[in-house]
Amino acid sequence: MQCIPIAYKLDQKGGFVVNPGEEGVVVRPVFYVSDGTGITAETIGHSLLTQFTGFRFQTDRISFVDDADKARDTADRIRRAGIAAGTRPIVVNSCVDASLSVLLAESGALMLDVFAPFIEPLELELGTPRQNRVGQAHGLVDFETYHRRINAMNFALTHDDGIALEYEEADVILVAVSRAGKTPTCVYLALHYGVRAANYPLTDQDLETDRLPARLRQYRRKLFGLTIDPERLQQIRQERRPNSTYSKLETCKREVAAAEAMFQVERIPTLSTTNKSIEEISSKVLSTLGLQREMF
Amino acid sequence: MQCIPIAYKLDQKGGFVVNPGEEGVVVRPVFYVSDGTGITAETIGHSLLTQFTGFRFQTDRISFVDDADKARDTADRIRRAGIAAGTRPIVVNSCVDASLSVLLAESGALMLDVFAPFIEPLELELGTPRQNRVGQAHGLVDFETYHRRINAMNFALTHDDGIALEYEEADVILVAVSRAGKTPTCVYLALHYGVRAANYPLTDQDLETDRLPARLRQYRRKLFGLTIDPERLQQIRQERRPNSTYSKLETCKREVAAAEAMFQVERIPTLSTTNKSIEEISSKVLSTLGLQREMF
Known part of the structure; x- marks a missing residue:
């Protein structure tokens, strides 16, 4: 279609x-x-x-x-x-x-x-007739609901790319190399489920070993790894910083392989974002981590 | 319910x-x-x-x-x-x-x-049977679609609260006082409709006159004003910066009145976000500005 x-x-x-x-x-x-x-x-x-x-x-x-x-x-x-x-x-x-x-x-x-x-x-x-209430599903909202949603979104934005690190309050921490889909997934989870989603970008230094970065270890149960096809990653990075080391296929392959090895050794649930919609990635994160939140 | x-x-x-x-x-x-x-x-x-x-x-x-x-x-x-x-x-x-x-x-x-x-x-x-394609609506996506969505979201995040000002490329510019609902609406418009939504926070200086800030004037057709009940605004600001001048009811009343006067004098389409969901605000922005974008 x-x-x-x-x-x-x-x-x-x-x-x-x-x-x-x-x-x-x-x-x-x-x-x-x-x-x-x-x-x-x-x-x-x-x-x-x-x-x-x-x-x-x-x-x-x-x-x-x-x-x-x-x-x-x-x-x-x-x-x-x-x-x-x-x-x-x-x-x-x-x-x-x-x-x-x-x-x-x-x-x-x-x-x-x-x-x-x-x-x-x-x-x-x-056993009761329905009410003819127009547009209720996405209409009038109470303050508490609106606020929870906005707070979750602010949390996602301030915890984007490891800027702030109050992981204690996070419901989920997405771990991945740069441009694998962390930010849109965090924002979606916040906007639609009020989930406090932080993300942690794996740096070169993190990728030198196949063990979790030290500051993530205590939050193991909240971690979810995203991976991606290196060719796709290269395509995305190329748009962002054309012809840089960052966007070389070689760099992408190396980073993705190291991240996947880490997820496997540390038994972090992982999903490939290649060809997946933001909705699908978000749903998988929720169902895998058992986060039951009603959709807004 | x-x-x-x-x-x-x-x-x-x-x-x-x-x-x-x-x-x-x-x-x-x-x-x-x-x-x-x-x-x-x-x-x-x-x-x-x-x-x-x-x-x-x-x-x-x-x-x-x-x-x-x-x-x-x-x-x-x-x-x-x-x-x-x-x-x-x-x-x-x-x-x-x-x-x-x-x-x-x-x-x-x-x-x-x-x-x-x-x-x-x-x-x-x-005149044709349906295909039994599982989960297509929010499933497999092509690169172009994904990319458009991510680009729109990056645009929203970098044009949040007037940080960057490439308004030339914006589809819509939301204008409002601080905490009236600009950011979540921009992010929603980007995520769901691929709309490039920037936002412009009205400063004290802007609110000294009832004319549009100079740098918005050339984008008049893209402008959409958000307003809010001052009591509600106070409640939101109070959570953010308790007991500050910023969160005083008096401040909120003055800012909202000045912004509404500006929208009226300049004939900027306006919506009150009080008690409205992010979905409803976003839909009103799209329908008012005649932005026809398919929902992702």
Whole structure:
């Protein structure tokens, strides 16, 4: 699947001009519509679309469609995109208010309502009707929740690349050579799970032996090693500091081999980040270390 | 709704001991199960649960359930959690492989399969069967995508609090007084949308007039103002620098009023971050500035 953000403009007569795809490939417009942020709709929509190959989907998010007027405007916009593309649009809809979904359906699109199939079984199971609360999942938050998240993120930023070393308070310490994926993983863990994630960059000196650096030893249970394919590492470092010793393939191979030897000797759980998404790396860290945190 | 991470231990006989809830409130175990990261299952599950109030859900994520053995173990774990809690568990399942879902259903839980209701309509609409590709949505990524994301995040981190000022390359510049929510929003925009988000902290000097700081003027179309309730700001600052001038309510009121006046005079789109989630703030920034980026 190839997803591209929809790119259209209103032409001088107010009509839609959608960028055409490659010759012969039908571009199917997909809309993630929500009365809230649209994150739920986009998350499930994206997961669904990845299961269909050979198509080009032009995706567009329409958030905060929270009254009838906006729903009618949105339906109109979707209908016109379908006409311009010459194919029926797909709408992944997470509006909590069913009357808005009815208005959206007037677009003539294939409507996939992400809540509808699950509400009735849940109502039966819980013995109570659902509340029509718009956008609650990513909406109003209490101070405590917000604060925990921000604190975790500040922790990640101040403990990035071994700048501060209050490892006592860390939930996890990612250990790896430079540019193996520590920072984005730490930030993701903080933002989404409120996990206090520090990271420790292995220096040349650390890599001279296959034993853990002294100041990490007492935190053994919190350690998680990241490794990476040396060719990929070289590619990443090359973008950062072109044609330096740092970005030589030889350097990358040597550092990665030494780090992997250390992880093995010290029995540190390890994951290769090559070709993995930040989400996948983060999930593996959580499940491996048994950190049970609810996703924000 | 109150969601708490499930907290149980195996007792000496290998049975489950689930932390009991408050007297009289039944705690319902909820499992997000996936053959991938479980992010899709948890996202939609969380959205669904927020629509039912008056319950306590103990949530647990079980990721990477990608073979029959793991599915059987997971079903067993869910069944035992239900027995321990004295109520039927709820499973929000995003396994792509239907045979794994069948095994999970043997847990006796209420099964909510997040893909099942949508696959058939999509297959009919697209005229092709879906591929059984496990965990694609947050799984394998190409170098270009990963790189764009990491670059955006590095941009956010180096342009945090006006440290670097290559605003030319920024997609958006968040303008606000200290601690109004700029940094987490920038990081979120980078991580999830690959948006290059810089931020500019309004200094005392900037706030002496209601005109934009000189170096922001040429980037007017990229500016987005964040504001916040002064009482909330005081609460946040107090945690950071207790009993300082910085964290006095008077200071917060004055700064917020001056910033809001500037945003109004200069017609900068503005959002109050009070009680808003990072997701909601980020979505509003994107939709207001018309930044169409696909979510990672």
